[in-house]
Amino acid sequence: MIRVLLAKPGIDGHDVGVKIVARALRDAGMEVIYTGLRSTIPDVARAAVQEDAQVVGVSNLSAQHVAMMCELKAEMAQAGGEDILLIAGGSLLQQDITALREMGIDGCFPPGTNTSEIISFIRDRVPAETATA
Amino acid sequence: MPQTIAGPVTPVAGAAQAAPAFRTASGIPVAPLYDARSQLDWDPAQKLGSPGEYPYTRGPHPTMYRTRPWTRRQVVGLGTAVETNARNKYVLAHGQTGISNDYDVPTLIGLDSDDLRAKGEVGRTGVAIDTLRDMHDLFDGIDLEGISVSMTINHPAFVLVAQYVAAAQERGFRLDRLGGTVQNDPLKDFYAQKTYIFPPAPSVKLSCDLIEYCTRHMPRWNGISLNGYNIREAGSTADQELAFTFAHAIAYIEDLLGRGLDIDTITGRFSFIFNVHNDFLEEIAKLRAARRMWAHLLHERFGADPSRTKLRMHVQTGGSTMTYQQPEVNLIRGALQSMAGALGGVQSMAVSCFDEAYSIPSEKAQRLSLRTQQVVAHESGVTNVVDPLAGSYYVESLTDEVERRAHEWLAKVDEQGGAISAVESGWLEQVISDTAHVQQLEIMSNQRVVVGVNEYLDHEGEQDIETFRVDEASEVEQVRRLQEVKQFRSDGDVAQSLERVQEAVASGENVMPHVIAAVQAYATQGEIISKVISVCGEHTAPAIY
Numbered sequence: 037m038i039r040v041l042l043a044k045p046g047i048d049g050h051d052v053g054v055k056i057v058a059r060a061l062r063d064a065g066m067e068v069i070y071t072g073l074r075s076t077i078p079d080v081a082r083a084a085v086q087e088d089a090q091v092v093g094v095s096n097l098s099a100q101h102v103a104m105m106c107e108l109k110a111e112m113a114q115a116g117g118e119d120i121l122l123i124a125g126g127s128l129l130q131q132d133i134t135a136l137r138e139m140g141i142d143g144c145f146p147p148g149t150n151t152s153e154i155i156s157f158i159r160d161r162v163p164a165e166t167a168t169a
Numbered sequence: 170m171p172q173t174i175a176g177p178v179t180p181v182a183g184a185a186q187a188a189p190a191f192r193t194a195s196g197i198p199v200a201p202l203y204d205a206r207s208q209l210d211w212d213p214a215q216k217l218g219s220p221g222e223y224p225y226t227r228g229p230h231p232t233m234y235r236t237r238p239w240t241r242r243q244v245v246g247l248g249t250a251v252e253t254n255a256r257n258k259y260v261l262a263h264g265q266t267g268i269s270n271d272y273d274v275p276t277l278i279g280l281d282s283d284d285l286r287a288k289g290e291v292g293r294t295g296v297a298i299d300t301l302r303d304m305h306d307l308f309d310g311i312d313l314e315g316i317s318v319s320m321t322i323n324h325p326a327f328v329l330v331a332q333y334v335a336a337a338q339e340r341g342f343r344l345d346r347l348g349g350t351v352q353n354d355p356l357k358d359f360y361a362q363k364t365y366i367f368p369p370a371p372s373v374k375l376s377c378d379l380i381e382y383c384t385r386h387m388p389r390w391n392g393i394s395l396n397g398y399n400i401r402e403a404g405s406t407a408d409q410e411l412a413f414t415f416a417h418a419i420a421y422i423e424d425l426l427g428r429g430l431d432i433d434t435i436t437g438r439f440s441f442i443f444n445v446h447n448d449f450l451e452e453i454a455k456l457r458a459a460r461r462m463w464a465h466l467l468h469e470r471f472g473a474d475p476s477r478t479k480l481r482m483h484v485q486t487g488g489s490t491m492t493y494q495q496p497e498v499n500l501i502r503g504a505l506q507s508m509a510g511a512l513g514g515v516q517s518m519a520v521s522c523f524d525e526a527y528s529i530p531s532e533k534a535q536r537l538s539l540r541t542q543q544v545v546a547h548e549s550g551v552t553n554v555v556d557p558l559a560g561s562y563y564v565e566s567l568t569d570e571v572e573r574r575a576h577e578w579l580a581k582v583d584e585q586g587g588a589i590s591a592v593e594s595g596w597l598e599q600v601i602s603d604t605a606h607v608q609q610l611e612i613m614s615n616q617r618v619v620v621g622v623n624e625y626l627d628h629e630g631e632q633d634i635e636t637f638r639v640d641e642a643s644e645v646e647q648v649r650r651l652q653e654v655k656q657f658r659s660d661g662d663v664a665q666s667l668e669r670v671q672e673a674v675a676s677g678e679n680v681m682p683h684v685i686a687a688v689q690a691y692a693t694q695g696e697i698i699s700k701v702i703s704v705c706g707e708h709t710a711p712a713i714y
Contacts, residue, residue, distance in 0.1 A: 047274045047290055049363025052404055052489070055602055055714035056609045072712030073363055074286075098274065099528060099638070100289050127493075129527060129636060147493040147526045148622040150613060 038066045038162050041089035043080040044073050045104055046096065053125060053147065054095035060151035066158070077104060081111035084120055090162045092117075093143075096126045101144075102135045109139065121161050125149070194448035194617075195406035196607075197570050203562035211565065216461070220555045223475035224464035226457050226568070227556035228514040234552035239510075240517035241542050242319060242483065243535055246271035246295035248643035249650065250306035253296035257311060259532070263539060269319035269519065270307070271295035271529075272329075277364040279325045279698030282647045291644035294529055295321075299651045299693045304332040305339070313342045318349035319394075319483070319517075324366040326353035327379040328694050331684040334387075350391040350440050350483070353379050356417040356588055360598035361399035363710065366698060369592045371705035375680065377424040382681040384435055391440040393421060394483065397459075401444035402489045404605025407455040408571050410444060412578030413597060415466055416588040422471060423587075433477040436467055441482040445506040445513070447490050452506070453558060454567035456482065456513030462572050483517035484510045491525035495621035496634050499523035500537060507545045512558055518542055524634055531637040595711045602714055651693065658691035666690040671700040 042058050044051055051073060062068045069087050071080060084092045092112070094104055101124050112118055123143030124136055133144045143157050191199040200207075218224055221231035230237060243265060245256045257268050272295040275287035281299050282291045291297050298304060308318075322329045330351050337347055355372035358365045367375070376393065383392030397414035405413065418439065425435045443459060445452050463480040467473035486506035491499040503520045510518050520538040522530035530538070546552055558564045585591035592598075611617035618624045666687035673683045680701075687697055 047278060047280070047286060048294075049274070051363060052402070052605055056605060058714040059602075059606050060609070068714075070712050070714050073710050098290060098293050100293075103289055127527060148619070150623070151609070152613065 038091065038158060039069070039087065039089045040066050040091040040093060040158065041069045041071065041080070041084045041087055042093045042095065043071045043075055043083075044095050045075050045077050045080055045108075046098070046100060047074055048096055048098040048100075049073055050097035050126070051095070053097075054093075057093065057095070057125060057145075057151060057154060061155065061158070064155045066155075077107045078111050081108060081115045081117060084112065085115045085117040089117075089120055091121045091123060091158050093123045093125060096124075099127060099129070099132070101126065101128055101132050102139075105136055105139060105141055109141075121158070123154070123157070125154075193407075193451040193567070194446060195408055195451060195571075195574075197408075197451070197567065197574070203566055205562070207562045207566050211569075213560070216565070216569070217559060223468070223478060225460040225479050227559055229460065229479040229481050229516070231555075233514060233555040234511075234546075235555070237516075238546055238552065239515050239542075240267045240317065240483075241265050241519075241539060241546070242267040242269045242517050243519050243539050244269045244271050244321065244485070245535075246273070246321075247529055247637075248292035248296065248639050249647045250296055250298065250303040252292070252643060254307055254309050254311075257307070260535070260539070261311070261316070263536065264543070265539060267317040267319060267517065268311070269321065271321050273297045274364065276325065276329075276694065277322065277362075279328075279366045279695060279702075281693045281695030282644070282651050284695060289644070291647050293639050293644075297643075297647045298329060298332065299647070299695070300654045300691050301332050301335055301688050302650065302654050302691070304329070304336040304688075308333075308336060313337050313340070314346040314348075316348070318347075320349070320351045323352050323355045323358050323362070323364060323396075324372060324375075325694055325698055326351050326355075327375050327680060327684055328688065328697050330379055330383070331681065332688045332694075335685055335689050344386050345388055347387055348389040350394045351379070351383075352396055352442070353393045354396045354417060354421075356420060356592055357396050357399050357413070359592045359708065359710065360595075360601055361396075361403040365708045365710065367701065367705045368708045369589045371701075372708075373420055373424055373589060374677075375701070377421055377428070378679045378681055380421065380425060380435065380438075381428060381430065381679060384430065384438060388438075391438045393438075394440045394442050395421075396442050398442045398444045398485050400601070401446060401487065403601045404608060405601050406574075406604055407446065407448070407451055408574035409578050409600070409604065411455060411459050411462060411571065411575040412582065413588070414441065414443070415462065415575070416579055416582040416591070418463075419466075419470070420588040426471070432467070432471045432473045436471075436473060437477055441480055443482055443484050444487050445484045445510045446487045447502065447506070449505055449509050450558075450564055451567055451571065452509040453513045454564055455571050456484070456510070456515065457556070457564075457568045458572040458575065460514070461568075462575060481516045483519070484513070484515045485519040486510065486521045488521040488525045491521050491523060492619065492622050493526035495627060496523050496526065498621055499525070500541065503538060503541050504545070507542045508549065508551065511542075511545050511549070511551050514556055524636055527634070528636045528638060531635055533635070534637075595713055598711065598713050654691055654693075662690040663687070663692045663696070667692055667696055667700050670697055671704060674701050674704040 380392035
């Protein structure tokens with residue numbers, strides 16, 4: 037079963053999207069850990085490694101993706117989670133998506149994304165055989 | 170009072186009613202045709218009355234827009250108070266008749282701009298307010314007795330209104346002449362906007378301290394604006410939006426009555442903000458049902474005088490209906506929603522901007538939202554007559570049905586022990602999440618068509634809009650402004666005034682006079698909130714999905 041940790045670091049409270057994604061991934065047979073609101077990036081990185089997550093999704097609606105993902109990447113590396121797939125969702129501008137892709141984060145999902153797109157993106161990159169049981 | 174519901178016409182035998190089932194956006198089944206048979210038991214005198222008369226279904230005023238056009242009030246707020254002041258003046262110069270400010274997330278949750286947790290969020294999605302200095306700058310050069318001001322702030326509302334009162338008085342304006350509204354509806358924040366601070370029960374108490382203060386000292390000021398908008402944005406249906414908004418109202422009213430205030434005194438200054446979503450006729454029906462339901466609720470449940478049960482509302486068109494895909498199409502959505510608001514009989518309106526899914530609005534987007542409602546107001550002709558859709562078989566059926574469903578939800582909240590308990594247990598959050606999930610499944614399966622999102626896709630030129638970005642320098646500037654204040658104020662006065670705030674919270678007395686004294690001493694918002702937290706504690710949200 038693919039293990040996904042979804043997080044909303046920072047103080048932005050818009051969580052309709054992340055909750056919808058959480059349900060969709062769970063309904064698709066993934067194990068979802070949603071860390072709730074007002075977490076910090078170091079907390080997210082620690083939780084991801086502790087929980088053996090294979091995917092970490094960060095949701096934000098206040099245009100902070102690039103700064104957040106930068107920090108998260110560094111924290112993940114430090115916590116020994118550099119192989120964990122990172123994805124981002126929320127109000128992403130084209131310039132953010134470009135910047136994130138340059139950082140190697142290809143999973144960028146703006147509002148209106150069909151959740152099946154997110155599911156196949158994850159499945160394509162985290163094949164079931166390497167997923168922990 | 171039992172409601173006689175005007176039902177849909179039974180389909181004629183033989184007329185195949187093949188799938189798909191026709192439903193409103195909120196899931197109410199819709200018949201192919203409504204006619205006189207739909208309304209056999211329907212009594213217009215009881216259901217509608219005249220405009221300006223109980224139960225106000227047709228509107229709170231007898232002549233509506235013929236004598237009082239709705240206030241065109243687009244929301245503004247970004248960066249520092251100085252920057253937002255310039256925007257406030259810009260919208261006033263463009264024909265807006267009231268000011269409405271949004272605050273940044275740190276301000277909404279009681280953090281000062283120099284708090285580490287605020288980093289990156291200062292001034293980003295609203296204006297940053299830390300001290301009285303910011304409130305002075307926000308309204309500099311604006312005649313506070315000549316306009317109405319709307320403050321979209323909830324948990325820290327008692328601090329921001331204290332700052333507004335102090336700023337206005339220092340400039341020589343009289344409290345009894347200040348017109349405006351503060352949202353001050355913390356209950357919905359626990360499961361809708363998520364800008365909570367204290368636990369639900371003390372939040373209601375502080376909110377009611379402010380309402381009580383306004384009731385006694387600011388007769389032209391609405392001390393609360395009950396917010397259904399955010400409940401809808403979180404994914405509710407139209408009927409849940411009404412039910413939960415009124416459930417919150419009941420919690421505040423019960424607290425205020427417990428203080429010995431009179432129902433007819435307090436509710437006269439209650440105002441509301443509702444959403445105007447996509448389903449045109451359902452939204453009109455909802456706004457009409459809202460007025461009738463509120464009037465009945467106040468009169469029948471609390472014994473209010475019928476003349477004091479008028480529901481006055483601001484609406485904002487649904488921000489979450491503004492799609493990321495093909496954003497210009499949102500202008501058309503905004504126009505239809507604005508028209509529904511007008512036909513629903515609103516007193517004030519904001520049209521969400523077409524770039525909502527990207528960022529806070531650009532000046533162009535803001536101007537187009539204002540122009541949208543100006544076109545509806547001046548060119549469409551719908552404002553010439555009061556409640557033009559009254560008597561429509563379908564609209565009246567739908568008005569009855571939205572109200573009936575809202576009553577069912579309200580009864581469920583009562584079964585949960587009222588709004589405070591239903592928030593504490595996470596019940597309300599679960600209900601909204603479930604509803605949002607159903608809607609999402611409908612979009613995924615194309616049962617619910619969203620143009621540009623699941624049908625009529627067009628990736629070409631998708632993001633060819635100019636978006637607004639707050640200058641990163643604003644955050645640095647705001648932190649600098651705050652440091653300056655901390656230099657010139659008297660630390661002794663601040664400490665002493667904060668001590669009194671803490672004592673007032675602990676003793677249960679009304680905190681407002683003490684909070685006003687603290688802001689006058691230039692205590693920061695964050696310092697005052699921290700004192701309250703030290704007594705009331707902090708809320709932790711359940712991670713329900």
